[in-house]
Amino acid sequence: xxxxxxxxxxxxxxxxxxxxxxxxxxxxxxxxxxxxxxxxxxxxxxxxxxxxxxxxxxxxxxxxxxxxxxxxxxxxxxxxxxxxxxxxxxxxxxxxxxxxxxxxxxxxxxxxxxxxxxxxxxxxxxxxxxxxxxxxxxxxxxxxxxxxxxxxxxxxxxxxxxxxxxxxxxxxxxxxxxxxxxxxxxxxxxxxxxxxxxxxxxxxxxxxxxxxxxxxxxxxxxxxxxxxxxxxxxxxxxxxxxxxxxxxxxxxxxxxxxxxxxxxxxxxxxxxxxxxxxxxxxxxxxxxxxxxxxxxxxxxxxxxxxxxxxxxxxxxxxxxxxxxxxxxxxxxxxxxxxxxxxxxxxxxxxxxxxxxxxxxxxxxxxxxxxxxxxxxxxxxxxxxxxxxxxxxxxxxxxxxxxxxxxxxxxxxxxxxxxxxxxxxxxxxxxxxxxxxxxxxxxxxxxxxxxxxxxxxxxxxxxxxxxxxxxxxxxxxxxxxxxxxxxxxxxxxxxxxxxxxxxxxxxxxxxxxxxxxxxxxxxxxxxxxxxxxxxxxxxxxxxxxxxxxxxxxxxxxxxxxxxxxxxxxxxxxxxxxxxxxxxxxxxxxxxxxxxxxxxxxxxxxxxxxxxxxxxxxxxxxxxxxxxxxxxxxxxxxxxxxxxxxxxxxxxxxxxxxxxxxxxxxxxxxxxxxxxxxxxxxxxxxxxxxxxxxxxxxxxxxxxxxxxxxxxxxxxxxxxxxxxxxxxxxxxxxxxxxxxxxxxxxxxxxxxxxxxxxxxxxxxxxxxxxxxxxxxxxxxxxxxxxxxxxxxxxxxxxxx
Numbered sequence: 001x002x003x004x005x006x007x008x009x010x011x012x013x014x015x016x017x018x019x020x021x022x023x024x025x026x027x028x029x030x031x032x033x034x035x036x037x038x039x040x041x042x043x044x045x046x047x048x049x050x051x052x053x054x055x056x057x058x059x060x061x062x063x064x065x066x067x068x069x070x071x072x073x074x075x076x077x078x079x080x081x082x083x084x085x086x087x088x089x090x091x092x093x094x095x096x097x098x099x100x101x102x103x104x105x106x107x108x109x110x111x112x113x114x115x116x117x118x119x120x121x122x123x124x125x126x127x128x129x130x131x132x133x134x135x136x137x138x139x140x141x142x143x144x145x146x147x148x149x150x151x152x153x154x155x156x157x158x159x160x161x162x163x164x165x166x167x168x169x170x171x172x173x174x175x176x177x178x179x180x181x182x183x184x185x186x187x188x189x190x191x192x193x194x195x196x197x198x199x200x201x202x203x204x205x206x207x208x209x210x211x212x213x214x215x216x217x218x219x220x221x222x223x224x225x226x227x228x229x230x231x232x233x234x235x236x237x238x239x240x241x242x243x244x245x246x247x248x249x250x251x252x253x254x255x256x257x258x259x260x261x262x263x264x265x266x267x268x269x270x271x272x273x274x275x276x277x278x279x280x281x282x283x284x285x286x287x288x289x290x291x292x293x294x295x296x297x298x299x300x301x302x303x304x305x306x307x308x309x310x311x312x313x314x315x316x317x318x319x320x321x322x323x324x325x326x327x328x329x330x331x332x333x334x335x336x337x338x339x340x341x342x343x344x345x346x347x348x349x350x351x352x353x354x355x356x357x358x359x360x361x362x363x364x365x366x367x368x369x370x371x372x373x374x375x376x377x378x379x380x381x382x383x384x385x386x387x388x389x390x391x392x393x394x395x396x397x398x399x400x401x402x403x404x405x406x407x408x409x410x411x412x413x414x415x416x417x418x419x420x421x422x423x424x425x426x427x428x429x430x431x432x433x434x435x436x437x438x439x440x441x442x443x444x445x446x447x448x449x450x451x452x453x454x455x456x457x458x459x460x461x462x463x464x465x466x467x468x469x470x471x472x473x474x475x476x477x478x479x480x481x482x483x484x485x486x487x488x489x490x491x492x493x494x495x496x497x498x499x500x501x502x503x504x505x506x507x508x509x510x511x512x513x514x515x516x517x518x519x520x521x522x523x524x525x526x527x528x529x530x531x532x533x534x535x536x537x538x539x540x541x542x543x544x545x546x547x548x549x550x551x552x553x554x555x556x557x558x559x560x561x562x563x564x565x566x567x568x569x570x571x572x573x574x575x576x577x578x579x580x581x582x583x584x585x586x587x588x589x590x591x592x593x594x595x596x597x598x599x600x601x602x603x604x605x606x607x608x609x610x611x612x613x614x615x616x617x618x619x620x621x622x623x624x625x626x627x628x629x630x631x632x633x634x635x636x637x638x639x640x641x642x643x644x645x646x647x648x649x650x651x652x653x654x655x656x657x658x659x660x661x662x663x664x665x666x667x668x669x670x671x672x673x674x675x676x677x678x679x680x681x682x683x684x685x686x687x688x689x690x691x692x693x694x695x696x697x698x699x700x701x702x703x704x705x706x707x708x709x710x711x712x713x714x715x716x717x718x719x720x721x722x723x724x725x726x727x728x729x730x731x732x733x734x735x736x737x738x739x740x741x742x743x744x745x746x747x748x749x750x751x752x753x754x755x756x757x758x759x760x761x762x763x764x765x766x767x768x769x770x771x772x773x774x775x776x777x778x779x780x781x782x783x784x785x786x787x788x789x790x791x792x793x794x795x796x797x798x
Contacts, residue, residue, distance in 0.1 A: 024384050024405075024413040027306050028273045031299070031415075038295075041276035041431025047409070051266035053080040058087070063111050066145020072104075077266035079104050086200075086238060091259045093206070093239040095247035098403030100267035103137060106202045106238040111141075114149050114171045119199030122235075123174045126208045128155050129353060131174045134204070138172065155179050157350070167191055177209075177217055180224065182505045185462055188227045195231040206241045206251060207396065210442040211689055212733045216510040218254045218446035219455035222472040223462065225256075230463055242400045246441040253444055256472045270409045274402060274435075276428045277417045288767070291625075292419040293319065296389040297326045299415055304331060304340070304366045308384035308413075312369045313401050315390045317542065320345045321550030322578060323389065324369045325622065328553055331367065343552050344370035347520070347532045352552075372397070384412060390419040391427050393680075396439035422677040425769030426757065443738060446472070450735045453479050454508045460489055460496055461504050467494030517566065518543055522556060524572040531556070534568070537638075540614045541581040543568040544633040547617060548579045563636060577621045577628055583614045587644070587693050587728050598747060599794045601649035605744035608730055610640040610693075643736030645744045646695075647675075647751075647794050648726040657789060663781055664725055668694045670771030670787025671794075672727045674754035679729055679743050682750060690739055695726040748795070755791045758784060 032039060052074040055064055067073075075083070078096055082105035085092045094105045106123075113119040125131040131153050142149050151172040152158075156179065158166065166173060167190055175184065184191055201224070203209075209217045228235055239251050239259070248261035277299070279290035296312055303310040304327070312327075314320045324343040331340045342356045342365050359365045363382065372392070383405040392398050398416060406412025416434075418424035427434050446452070456471055456479045465471075465480055480496045483489040488500035518539045520532040532551055534543055539561075542549060547558045549570055555578070556570035588609045595604040619629040658664045676692035683690070731739050743750065761770035766784035 023306075024273060024308060024411045025271070027303055027308060027385065028275070028413055030302070030306075031275065035277075038277050038280060039275050040278050040428045041274075041435065043274045043431075043435050045269075045272040045274070047271045047411075048269045050268040051077045053077055053266075056080060056083055059083075059108065060112055060116055062115055062145055062147055063108065066141055066147055069144040070141060075104070076101055078262050078264060079108075079266070081262050082106070082238070083108055085260050085262070086236065089236060091237045091239075091251070091255060091257055092262065093241060093247050093251035093259050094262045095207075095241040095243060096263065096265035096267070097243055097269070098400060099269075099406075100265040102204075102240040103134065105262075106200070106204075106240065107138065107141070109238065110172060110200050110202065111147065111149060113199040115147065117199065118197070120170070120194055120197045121172045121200040121202065122180075122194070122198060123172060123202040123204070124180060125174070125176055125204050128153075128157065128176065128350065129357070130205065131155065131176060132354070133357070135174050138174075154183070168193060170194075177220055178510055181216075181220055181458070181508070181510055185220075185223055185227060186458070186503065186505050188230075188462060192231065195228050196233060198228060198233055198235045200238055201235050202238050202240075203254075204240045206239050206247075206254060207244045207400070207442055209254065210250075210444060211737045212451070213510060214250075214254065214442065214444035215446050215448055215451050215737070216455070216508075218256070218444055219451060219472070220510070221255060223455060223459045226459060226471070227462060242396065242403075243439050244396050244442050245439045250442040250444070253446065256446075268409055270406045271411045272402075272406055273411070273413045275413070275415045276431050276434065277415050278425070278428045279418065279420075289420055292390050292417045292424075293323060296387050296415075296417045297323055299387050299417065300327060300367060300385075301330055303385040303387070303413070309363070309365075309382055310367045310385040310387065311383050311404055312367070312387045312389060313392070314369060314371060315392070317345050317347060317371060317538070318550070318578065318580065319389060320369050320371055321553050322622075325550075325553035327367050327369065338364065340366040342368055344368055346371065347534050347538075348551065349530070349532060372401075382410075384410065386412075386414045388414070388416045390421070391416065391424040393423075394440045395434070395437050398434075399439065420768035422673050422757075422769055422772055423680060426677055426681070429769070445736075445738050447474055448735050448737070453482070454504075456480065457483055457488065457504045458508060461498045464498070465496040518568055519566065520549060520551075520556075520568050520570055522570055522572065524556075524570075528569075531570075539566075539568075540635050540638065541583065544581065544614060544617060544635060546579065546631045546633075547581075548573070548575050548577065550578065561635075577619045579617045579619055579631075581614050581633070582616045582618060582630075583612060585691075585693050586611045586613070587695055587730065589644075589646070590641070593643075593741075594744060598647055598751070599792075599796045600653045601647060601794050603645065603647050603744065603747045603794075605645045605740055606643065607736075608642060608644040608646075608728065610642060610730065612638045612640070640732075640734055642731045642734060643740040644728050644730035645740045645747065646726050646728045647747070648724060649790070649793055651723065653793060654723075654725070657793060658786070659781065661723060663786055664723075664790075665694070665696065666781075666783040667786030667790040668725045668727055670758070670766055670783045671754065671790040672729075673772030674757050674770060674787060674791070675727060675750055676729060678753040678757060679750055682746060682753070683739050683742055689732055689737065691730055691732045693728040693730065695728060696723060751791055751795050755788060755795065758788055758791070 054074055079101055082092055082094055086109040094102050096102060110121040135151060135153055138151050149171050150169055152166045152170045153174045154166045155175055237255055241247050248259055251259040279292060279295045281289050300310050300312050312323055314323055320343050324341060327341045344356050360368060386402050386405040388401055402414035405414060418428040456476050484491050489496045490499045518534045519530050522529045522531045543558055543561050545558055545561050549556045549558055555573050555575045557573040558568050558570050560569040590607045590609055592604050592606040595602060614633045614635050616630055616632050618627050621628050654664050672692045672694050680690055729743055731737050758770045765782035771783055771787045
């Protein structure tokens with residue numbers, strides 16, 4: 001008989017000492033009894049036993065011995081299915097829950113190919129941290145069986161003198177898409193031995209490759225397969241994903257080939273309790289609730305005091321630092337005792353993140369506060385409780401985060417604490433929707449023209465294009481001719497050769513609009529020390545001069561920002577406040593693809609130009625959260641060309657139906673929030689993928705923390721004086737990712753659902769749960785009926 005709790009791969013990481021008080025069920029009962037009025041939904045998923053199978057007979061004896069040395073005597077059913085499918089030569093995607101042993105699904109066939117066939121493998125992970133974590137696990141198995149497999153990472157941190165050894169002798173090369181894009185494919189002649197003998201390409205966490213990043217990866221894989229074909233090779237792909245709604249379709253969209261999907265997990269799991277938590281109302285007239293931050297901190301304190309290892313997910317880096325400070329004030333106030341609370345987010349130096357991971361695995365940290373960087377499968381040891389400070393924006397991301405607890409078959413608790421945002425309120429007030437909704441489908445647009453042109457340019461640098469050759473499913477001739485006309489390619493005899501001096505991969509970022517992380521340099525003690533790095537898209541919101549930049553809840557003030565040099569100089573401070581940026585966004589339609597009547601107004605779908613500007617910041621005192629001052633910010637605007645759907649009403653209708661321009665603006669602002677909420681759910685998008693804005697004719701403004709929805713234009717800004725209010729919902733990526741068109745086609749349905757959302761809200765005048773946070777300025781007419789009036793006019797003629 002096989003034991004029902006067979007360890008999937010590495011038992012040494014599973015056999016951590018148990019604390020007798022670590023009972024998540026007791027905490028569930030305590031919270032349900034004391035705060036039953038705040039729990040809007042509760043679900044208990046029962047424990048599930050393992051479904052195991054004997055080790056396959058055709059598994060090599062050396063690998064079998066290595067597994068047995070690690071205590072593995074059987075496979076979960078999905079691990080055996082993955083082995084059998086790869087033996088048949090099929091491309092495979094494994095989409096099973098967190099901690100279900102997906103690593104072994106690709107480790108076994110890769111090791112078999114290396115040992116038995118002397119072939120090689122390439123592993124791609126979305127982050128360096130995950131790559132290092134997987135390398136450590138692979139080396140443990142390698143040492144246990146003395147397999148002699150040479151596995152190495154190849155990324156930006158790999159020393160120069162080690163790179164040649166990795167190229168020539170690495171049986172398993174562990175890297176990331178960015179390095180494949182810029183460091184491997186353009187130099188494929190140096191990697192000829194790898195491409196000639198490449199048997200498997202492993203791509204983990206493919207649910208993270210969606211939108212622009214996923215579209216870039218699909219084209220990157222087209223380039224990889226093109227180069228492999230040049231060396232006479234067709235590698236097999238093994239992909240792994242957290243639970244998403246369309247694993248097979250998404251994997252096939254990335255590869256451009258048929259893929260076998262394995263979605264039934266045989267891994268065991270402990271009982272999992274899930275609570276939906278709505279903070280109590282503190283002002284019933286205005287519909288204002290206690291903050292999600294205060295409730296998340298309260299739940300985390302109770303869990304840690306109960307002896308439960310706890311992880312809090314925050315929606316922003318700033319909120320990570322604020323919650324970390326609050327927990328440290330309770331549990332780390334005595335410097336003589338070991339540290340119990342840590343923060344984990346992007347921007348920390350790799351050494352600090354690795355130290356946090358090591359201490360979590362060792363069980364010496366009781367509370368961890370992090371961003372979505374911890375969604376991915378980095379091993380941080382045994383967790384009992386996960387608290388989500390706000391809805392992550394998608395069903396799939398929510399379950400992925402909740403799945404970080406209960407990885408050792410013990411009972412686990414997950415709590416989703418709603419913010420006052422309309423989307424959060426919709427989710428917790430409709431528990432049947434949350435518990436019954438399928439995970440979102442990952443979407444990419446691999447043939448998006450701008451992305452496609454970038455990768456055809458890179459592919460032409462790597463290998464000449466011949467007449468009739470295809471790039472995946474695309475006919476590249478028009479793009480090649482465009483590049484030839486621009487002088488980077490030369491056509492002769494139906495062959496396109498690269499002739500420019502430039503290195504195209506350096507100019508193409510797979511993840512963002514602009515390249516270049518900012519270094520945070522501390523010069524408090526007379527010498528300059530790099531203490532963090534911040535990605536380009538976050539720099540304008542966190543590193544402006546005067547900002548308080550928090551690291552492990554320690555405050556540093558930004559004294560100087562070198563935007564061109566990508567450096568921020570900071571000094572340590574004792575500030576009792578933190579800072580939050582105020583930004584707004586202007587939109588301008590460039591081209592209309594389609595338009596039609598919408599009640600008394602119009603709905604349209606087209607291309608828009610978006611300009612995002614950080615105008616200032618406010619200072620917020622800890623604990624009281626009172627605003628104690630403002631500061632100006634002068635930084636370059638961030639521009640974006642994308643697609644959008646928008647609704648507008650003519651001036652004649654507005655003059656007849658509304659008493660003032662302010663009433664019109666209040667109505668459009670409320671309508672935009674409701675439309676954004678229902679649109680995000682309708683296309684199962686993540687909140688960050690789809691943004692909203694309200695225009696007044698001279699641009700559109702989406703305020704972030706501003707005391708007023710409007711800001712004073714800078715010198716040179718257009719101000720036509722026209723008043724033409726418009727609600728925009730736009731794709732938050734260059735060129736768009738295909739969300740706007742289906743929204744245009746479903747515009748009538750969206751208006752109906754937005755009206756129902758506002759009408760069913762229990763508030764009297766409008767609140768964050770239906771029409772969003774208001775400016776706080778006195779209004780002659782309540783904003784709720786104004787928003788309903790705008791939507792009503794767009795549904796039917798006035």
